[in-house]
Amino acid sequence: xxxxxxxxxxxxxxxxxxxxxxxxxxxxxxxxxxxxxxxxxxxxxxxxxxxxxxxxxxxxxxxxxxxxxxxxxxxxxxxxxxxxxxxxxxxxxxxxxxxxxxxxxxxxxxxxxxxxxxxxxxxxxxxxxxxxxxxxxxxxxxxxxxxxxxxxxxxxxxxxxxxxxxxxxxxxxxxxxxxxxxxxxxxxxxxxxxxxxxx
Numbered sequence: 001x002x003x004x005x006x007x008x009x010x011x012x013x014x015x016x017x018x019x020x021x022x023x024x025x026x027x028x029x030x031x032x033x034x035x036x037x038x039x040x041x042x043x044x045x046x047x048x049x050x051x052x053x054x055x056x057x058x059x060x061x062x063x064x065x066x067x068x069x070x071x072x073x074x075x076x077x078x079x080x081x082x083x084x085x086x087x088x089x090x091x092x093x094x095x096x097x098x099x100x101x102x103x104x105x106x107x108x109x110x111x112x113x114x115x116x117x118x119x120x121x122x123x124x125x126x127x128x129x130x131x132x133x134x135x136x137x138x139x140x141x142x143x144x145x146x147x148x149x150x151x152x153x154x155x156x157x158x159x160x161x162x163x164x165x166x167x168x169x170x171x172x173x174x175x176x177x178x179x180x181x182x183x184x185x186x187x188x189x190x191x192x193x194x195x196x197x198x199x
Contacts, residue, residue, distance in 0.1 A: 035060045039068070044108060074099070074107040078118050078161050084137050091133055095126035101164075117162040124167050134163060 035057065039047050051061030075085045091097060101119030106112075122130050131148060135141055139150035139161075148165040 036064060039064045044069075068110065069108070071099070071107075074103060074113060074118075077103070077113055077115070078163055079137060081137075088133065088137075091129065095122055095129055097122040097126065097130055116160065117164060119164050119166065121166045121168065124169060127165070127167050130165060134165075139163065 035050070038050070039061070042050070047061050047064065051058045071089070072082075072085050075088060076082070079085045079088055098121045099118060100121060101117075103113070103115040103118045106115060120130070127148070131141065134150045139152055141148055141150045143149075146167070148167065150163040150165065151159045152161045154160040
């Protein structure tokens with residue numbers, strides 16, 4: 001199929017500073033379907049780097065991030081009801097509760113989401129809100145050392161989902177035992193439906 005007939009909003013955008021004849025590389029990057037395939041095999045760092053190569057790539061990368069890294073994909077593993085997921089996102093915006101650990105790392109690495117434990121971190125002042133939310137969402141809770149552990153059981157009282165809530169003083173998140181690969185930052189989307197701005 002002749003690619004000039006493929007509809008793309010990005011191909012129709014013209015900027016006064018753009019060269020009148022884009023290079024072959026720019027024409028390739030302006031085709032959403034091609035970039036989607038490239039992004040599906042790329043790390044987040046590579047996607048961000050590609051988004052900076054030209055004006056056509058930036059909006060496509062931003063759109064890809066909004067879909068591929070939508071936090072709801074991970075949260076539905078632990079909160080199957082979409083209404084509860086939306087309520088949790090609002091709770092994140094209100095309290096700054098942060099998702100981190102192996103489940104978050106696997107989500108960002110786009111590996112299969114099979115984890116049965118999700119780690120949360122929240123300021124101690126917001127503990128009652130998060131505790132009330134998760135128990136209302138159907139989780140039982142128990143105290144283990146300095147953590148609140150929320151769990152749901154299935155047949156034979158086997159734990160099928162577990163949420164570990166780490167509680168600390170303000171700005172104490174750096175003291176939490178996090179995987180080294182997340183040391184540069186944790187996944188936290190405090191504002192619902194917010195896409196990263198890479199430019």
